[in-house]
Amino acid sequence: MATIDGLVIKDAVKVERIGVHSHIRGLGLNDRLEPAQTADGMVGQLAARQAAGFIVKMIQEGKIAGRALLITGEPGTGKTAIAMAISKALGSDTPFVSITASEVFSTEINKTESLTQAFRRAIGIQIKEETEVLEGEVVALEIDRPASGVGPKVGRLTMRTTDMETIYDLGSKMVDACIREHIVAGDVVQVDKASGRVTRIGRAFTRSHDYDAMGPQVKFVQCPDGEIQKRRETVHTVCLHDVDVINSRTQGYVALFSGDTGEIKAEVRDQINKKVLEWREEGKARFVPGVLFIDEAHMLDIECFSFLNRAIEGELSPLLIMATNRLISKVRGTDIESAHGMPSDLLDRMLIIQAEGYTSEEISRILRIRADEEGVKIDSKALELLTKLANSTSMRYCIQLISVAEVLRQRSRKESVTTEEIGKAYKMFYDSKRSEKFLTDSFIQ
Structure with a gap:
């Protein structure tokens, strides 16, 4: 920091946000689509990753547009991580749109319009x-x-x-x-x-x-x-939704920045589809079918499932990937119990990838990767303790303890995170099971 003519000049510091899945670089497959035990930030899940690799290959060859994929498994088994790895493996040219099912109900537009806009954002056009x-x-x-x-x-x-x-x-x-x-x-x-x-x-x-x-x-x-x-x-690459917005608003492309897209008339979309298909026939444009990922898909209701059932078979449809941790539950909006909380007719149109649970060794590798991603130096005993805690609580909880333990290490001015910092962080912050036990004991008393 310097002072020039009475003004304080501060150094510009680049701030990088570390996300939950920022350590993932791809699926970790070789040229023969065989997964390594640990590669590109992915650990374990060999069968699921190999199946996802075949899906990526089919997307790149344009053979799977208009189909659906379901990733199932217990919480914390890496369903979202597999979807993120698919997006990384596809590269920057392939559109990847990620939403949660609750977003469909939280917008000012109706449910089918929200899903339609998500579908159109996942379809790219190279003009x-x-x-x-x-x-x-x-x-x-x-x-x-x-x-x-x-x-x-x-x-x-x-x-x-x-x-x-x-x-x-x-x-x-x-x-x-x-x-x-x-x-x-x-x-x-x-x-x-x-x-x-x-x-x-x-x-x-x-x-x-x-x-x-x-x-x-x-x-x-x-x-x-x-x-x-x-x-x-x-070559200009745009998504169909951007074209819809530009042609449906008097202010044109300004609506893209204001975010006030509103509902788009079906007539506008039909005219755009007709024009884009003409460009494709003339060789002026090429479709790039992308990926639409819907997390917590069991939160969708029967109307949304009915819309998706029809939408995935359309001529202009991306690959639909859904993730859920439900086993047998009611389809929202009905009294019908079905596998994964989805109607059986939609499940018949989907390929299903099962995400298995992690072993203790795989959990230890994931925690080590997360510590390296966050720039935290952790010793072997502390990592072993975190692995044991992950088996008794959850891996997500232990990943969050890494950041807390790093703050405690800085306060104590140690070279690396030890079991002492992990223990202090464990006592300061409750996991879901201890919190539930505490509430149960308090209610009984």
């Missing part, structure tokens, strides 16, 4: 657009300013490639763009002829001798070859 650009190395940039200081500025831009050199006359808009981007001789730039946008690609290698020292932001590139004017194909 191809051809643009004409000027690409080359700037040889000289001359700007003529009016002597009075009032009026438009004009200029001349000399660009070259390895094969040719051309001079272009610039208007005031292009001159302002060059000034704003700090374009100088020796820069390799790309100019969009339609929009007038100027983009600096880097600095030409031929100008590298001009610098005795340079910062990390200086990027040297080769001088382009061929003609200066070229046609480039640009």
